[in-house]
Amino acid sequence: MSEERKIYLKKIKREKNLATFFKIFILIGFFAIWEVAAITGIIDPFITSQPSRIVTTIINLYKQNSLWQHILITAYETCMGFILGTILGTLIASLLWCFPFLCKVLEPYMVVLNSLPKIALGPIFIVWIGSGPSAIIVITLTISLIVCIMDVLGGFIATDKDQIKLIQTFGGNKLQTFTKVVLPSNLPVIVNALKISVGMSWVGSIVGEFLVSKEGLGYLIVYGSQVFKLDLVMASVLILCIIATVMYYAVLQFEKLVLKSRRMN
Amino acid sequence: MNKILEIKDLGLIYQTKDKELEAIKNISFSVNSGEFIGIVGPSGCGKSTLLSLIAGLIKPSKGEIILSEGAHSTGYMLQKDYLFPWRTIWEYVILCLEIKKAKTKENIEKVVRLLKTYGLYEFRNAYPDELSGGMRQRSALIRTLATDPDILLLDEAFSALDYQTRLAVADDIYSIIKNENKTVLMVTHDISECVSLADRVIVLSTRPAVIKSEYKIDFGNEVLTPLQKRDRPEFSQYFNKIWGDIDIHV
Numbered sequence: 280m281s282e283e284r285k286i287y288l289k290k291i292k293r294e295k296n297l298a299t300f301f302k303i304f305i306l307i308g309f310f311a312i313w314e315v316a317a318i319t320g321i322i323d324p325f326i327t328s329q330p331s332r333i334v335t336t337i338i339n340l341y342k343q344n345s346l347w348q349h350i351l352i353t354a355y356e357t358c359m360g361f362i363l364g365t366i367l368g369t370l371i372a373s374l375l376w377c378f379p380f381l382c383k384v385l386e387p388y389m390v391v392l393n394s395l396p397k398i399a400l401g402p403i404f405i406v407w408i409g410s411g412p413s414a415i416i417v418i419t420l421t422i423s424l425i426v427c428i429m430d431v432l433g434g435f436i437a438t439d440k441d442q443i444k445l446i447q448t449f450g451g452n453k454l455q456t457f458t459k460v461v462l463p464s465n466l467p468v469i470v471n472a473l474k475i476s477v478g479m480s481w482v483g484s485i486v487g488e489f490l491v492s493k494e495g496l497g498y499l500i501v502y503g504s505q506v507f508k509l510d511l512v513m514a515s516v517l518i519l520c521i522i523a524t525v526m527y528y529a530v531l532q533f534e535k536l537v538l539k540s541r542r543m544n
Numbered sequence: 545m546n547k548i549l550e551i552k553d554l555g556l557i558y559q560t561k562d563k564e565l566e567a568i569k570n571i572s573f574s575v576n577s578g579e580f581i582g583i584v585g586p587s588g589c590g591k592s593t594l595l596s597l598i599a600g601l602i603k604p605s606k607g608e609i610i611l612s613e614g615a616h617s618t619g620y621m622l623q624k625d626y627l628f629p630w631r632t633i634w635e636y637v638i639l640c641l642e643i644k645k646a647k648t649k650e651n652i653e654k655v656v657r658l659l660k661t662y663g664l665y666e667f668r669n670a671y672p673d674e675l676s677g678g679m680r681q682r683s684a685l686i687r688t689l690a691t692d693p694d695i696l697l698l699d700e701a702f703s704a705l706d707y708q709t710r711l712a713v714a715d716d717i718y719s720i721i722k723n724e725n726k727t728v729l730m731v732t733h734d735i736s737e738c739v740s741l742a743d744r745v746i747v748l749s750t751r752p753a754v755i756k757s758e759y760k761i762d763f764g765n766e767v768l769t770p771l772q773k774r775d776r777p778e779f780s781q782y783f784n785k786i787w788g789d790i791d792i793h794v
């Protein structure tokens with residue numbers, strides 16, 4: 280290895296270490312300042328909570344055996360929301376691609392549904408479906424569905440014309456064109472739609488739980504704020520941060536895996 | 545020599561929302577079995593349209609395309625003949641059989657023979673990103689040959705390659721085509737490619753395409769590869785004549 284290369288690598292490594300240091304420093308600093316400010320009375324822990332009380336709250340939840348239950352129910356609603364949303368969205372986009380006339384007819388309705396804040400439909404679903412996880416899953420699904428349809432349909436329509444022509448030269452029909460070219464070549468688009476849906480599904484499940492629910496992280500947050508237990512609210516938000524990040528990375532890993540197996544990265 | 549394809553007074557007008565666009569106007573010519581026809585014309589003149597018509601992908605507005613008895617199928621190699629990144633070479637070359645639901649033992653054996661003959665058999669489980677540009681072009685050709693078409697239609701089949709690779713690949717593909725004894729219709733805007741590969745060159749005008757002139761390419765009785773032809777004095781004579789026929793305005 281040349282001297283120059285060594286210096287270069289060293290420089291990169293130093294920068295990386297420095298960045299890691301500051302990342303951790305900010306995290307610890309933030310909680311430390313929060314804790315100290317609460318202890319010394321600069322802020323009122325009754326309305327801001329404080330890290331040590333958050334930890335106690337989480338431990339208590341754990342001891343009451345309800346921690347995992349709340350986490351799992353919210354995670355379940357979210358996962359079902361984005362998985363169903365992506366599958367359903369891809370199915371609908373497929374139909375619209377196969378029948379362009381249908382697409383033309385439905386276009387204005389799509390525009391309306393896309394501009395509508397879907398959460399406004401929440402109370403309707405609750406009336407129709409009832410106040411269980413099913414209603415929340417439907418709310419979650421609705422939020423990501425339209426965007427998913429539009430993204431995936433856009434990808435389908437932009438499929439390489441020559442690849443489609445190739446199938447036609449073999450005498451392939453529309454369905455074969457779809458299954459042999461349009462769908463496989465748009466795998467990256469579909470997985471990307473899934474990734475986008477994850478973020479929106481969290482909004483759906485949490486707001487859904489705000490509206491109506493007896494368990495879940497969203498429920499803990501509203502409940503905590505109603506009875507002025509800010510410790511519970513902050514603890515739930517903190518857990519939410521962690522779970523959402525974990526889920527995002529899991530989906531990112533999934534995307535990498537899928538694309539790699541199909542050689543599309 | 546027997547006639548395999550005859551094109552009579554062919555015309556095509558594209559209908560679009562805001563206008564009519566005449567792409568092809570009164571084209572007539574015929575092709576003999578085993579011939580290699582090169583069609584040159586300026587870009588956008590309607591070359592791809594002509595091949596699409598012959599392949600039966602679009603219906604002519606006027607005129608006829610007559611395939612002789614016994615000749616029933618065409619094989620198409622496209623301008624950007626990308627392989628599918630998600631399919632291995634094997635999965636790709638049998639794509640056509642898959643679509644035509646013709647995966648018979650006989651056809652599969654034929655594809656295996658083609659792959660073996662042209663050195664791709666060991667790479668049958670490779671993905672396109674593991675192959676060189678030349679290998680990929682070969683795979684595309686084998687995919688086209690898999691259904692045993694009577695006429696091969698090449699649409700700028702080499703234009704995605706860089707210049708050096710292009711010369712080598714053209715040589716390679718040419719020898720395979722001659723070996724398999726196929727009739728070829730190749731369109732390109734590259735005059736030198738056309739002269740070095742074709743037995744006969746048809747020059748098209750700017751859009752709407754009509755036949756401007758036709759040249760029988762003759763390098764004597766010697767068997768020459770396309771690359772060797774490029775060194776011959778006849779090569780530049782043909783090149784200059786065709787160059788003069790094509791309207792290229794800069």
Ligand SMILES: Nc1ncnc2c1ncn2[C@@H]1O[C@H](COP(=O)(O)OP(=O)(O)OP(=O)(O)O)[C@@H](O)[C@H]1O
Binds near residue numbers: 558585589592593751
């Ligand atoms: N489906 C279509 N609808 C309307 N116009 C079309 C269609 N396909 C091609 N055209 C037009 O017809 C003309 C001829 O197109 P074509 O692709 O046959 O030309 P080309 O000679 O193959 O061009 P290039 O050198 O770019 O490959 C062009 O002006 C093109 O814009």
Ligand SMILES: [Mg+2]
Binds near residue numbers: 623
């Ligand atoms: Mg073209």
